[in-house]
Amino acid sequence: MNSKHQFVQLSDGHFIPGLGFGTYKPQEVPNSKTTEATKIAIEAGFRHIDCAYVYQVEEEVGQAVRSKIADGTVKRQDIFYTSKLWCTFHRPELVQSSLERSLKKLHFDYVDLYLIHYPFSMKPGEELFPKDENGKTIYDHVDLCAVWEAMEKCKDAGLAKSIGVSNFNRRQLEMILNKPGLKYKPVCNQVECHIYHNQRKLLDFCKSKNIVLVAYSALGTQREKPWVDQSSPVLLDDPILGALAKKHKRSPALIALRYQLQRGVVVLAQSFKENEIKENIQVFDFELTAEDMKDLDGLNRNYRYLAAEFGADHPNYPFADEY
Ligand SMILES: NC(=O)c1ccc[n+]([C@@H]2O[C@H](COP(=O)([O-])OP(=O)(O)OC[C@H]3O[C@@H](n4cnc5c(N)ncnc54)[C@H](OP(=O)(O)O)[C@@H]3O)[C@@H](O)[C@H]2O)c1
Numbered sequence: 001m002n003s004k005h006q007f008v009q010l011s012d013g014h015f016i017p018g019l020g021f022g023t024y025k026p027q028e029v030p031n032s033k034t035t036e037a038t039k040i041a042i043e044a045g046f047r048h049i050d051c052a053y054v055y056q057v058e059e060e061v062g063q064a065v066r067s068k069i070a071d072g073t074v075k076r077q078d079i080f081y082t083s084k085l086w087c088t089f090h091r092p093e094l095v096q097s098s099l100e101r102s103l104k105k106l107h108f109d110y111v112d113l114y115l116i117h118y119p120f121s122m123k124p125g126e127e128l129f130p131k132d133e134n135g136k137t138i139y140d141h142v143d144l145c146a147v148w149e150a151m152e153k154c155k156d157a158g159l160a161k162s163i164g165v166s167n168f169n170r171r172q173l174e175m176i177l178n179k180p181g182l183k184y185k186p187v188c189n190q191v192e193c194h195i196y197h198n199q200r201k202l203l204d205f206c207k208s209k210n211i212v213l214v215a216y217s218a219l220g221t222q223r224e225k226p227w228v229d230q231s232s233p234v235l236l237d238d239p240i241l242g243a244l245a246k247k248h249k250r251s252p253a254l255i256a257l258r259y260q261l262q263r264g265v266v267v268l269a270q271s272f273k274e275n276e277i278k279e280n281i282q283v284f285d286f287e288l289t290a291e292d293m294k295d296l297d298g299l300n301r302n303y304r305y306l307a308a309e310f311g312a313d314h315p316n317y318p319f320a321d322e323y
Helices: 032-044 058-070 092-106 144-156 170-177 200-208 239-248 252-262 274-285 290-297
Strands: 007-009 015-017 019-022 048-050 080-085 111-116 160-166 188-192 212-216 266-269
Touching: 015 019, 015 080, 019 032, 019 274, 032 058, 032 274, 058 080, 058 092, 080 092, 092 111, 092 144, 111 144, 111 188, 144 160, 144 170, 160 170, 170 200, 188 200, 200 212, 239 252, 239 290, 252 266, 252 274, 252 290
Parallel strands: 019 048, 019 266, 048 080, 080 111, 111 160, 160 188, 188 212, 212 266
Antiparallel strands: 007 015
């Protein structure tokens, strides 16, 4: 990593900014909030934007980026934009056209990073969460290596500068890494990662293979009802995080973000609030000591806020393995 923004070099030679702006939003939040917040984030200094087809806000994010290009704040090449392949588009013949759909919504020629969002596949079609008449998810069964080969073609076509995965466990990463004829390895694995689930083993494995770990829900998620158990601990209320915040005269959110940067993890932070967005970019302005890092490591309890059940009855469900 180098100074100020702390860019991390990916195995394919491209650079990813160490802090990214998260754009997932619950359905009841109006899409216009995303346009507004993304513009604020770019003005505040964010240069890495994390999105996905399934978030259904790529039009709004594209609009925000283009307006910040039009007013001279940034150029397209200053922005690192991530999109993700949704589970209903895993069939190899659907992969590139799915990316092209995202690009059309964004009005971009390329994405900086394209990820396989989850390792399990769902029935192809327009429905994002296909269900049968009993309300059960309708899955699909696609060889992950074949999905990966289609991702490689997107990179070769110049539609994605880099390609990677999300929510893969070690076994699934190894399957791709050991694929005969592998052309490009995944540059990153984006997973839930925070003080209560610090992914130490997965992080060590990724580092040993030159795969960057990207942390989502580093602030403890948006605590959205259908996805997060409302009785789960509120991460930003953790007393040790609070004590370190006091010590460094920074907010608990900044301590939680800084923790990831200092362990070589690229970290995402979501917010719709201007004051929080402006605060989060200050993560580059201070340092935690080795002892602080040890205290934060001590909070790990392998607690997962998200996706505990989503995909659980698919053979590629990633979270049944130890890591
Ligand atoms: N690959 C995947 O499967 C996956 C899954 C989940 C998320 N993601 C990505 O990761 C991003 C971030 O994760 P997330 O959406 O779960 O949320 P998060 O970043 O863990 O937490 C967001 C919440 O933290 C609070 N917050 C933010 N900055 C703060 C500050 N400075 N002080 C106090 N509170 C602050 C905000 O709550 P208030 O607004 O209430 O203050 C916000 O709702 C997503 O938006 C998405 O891009 C990817």
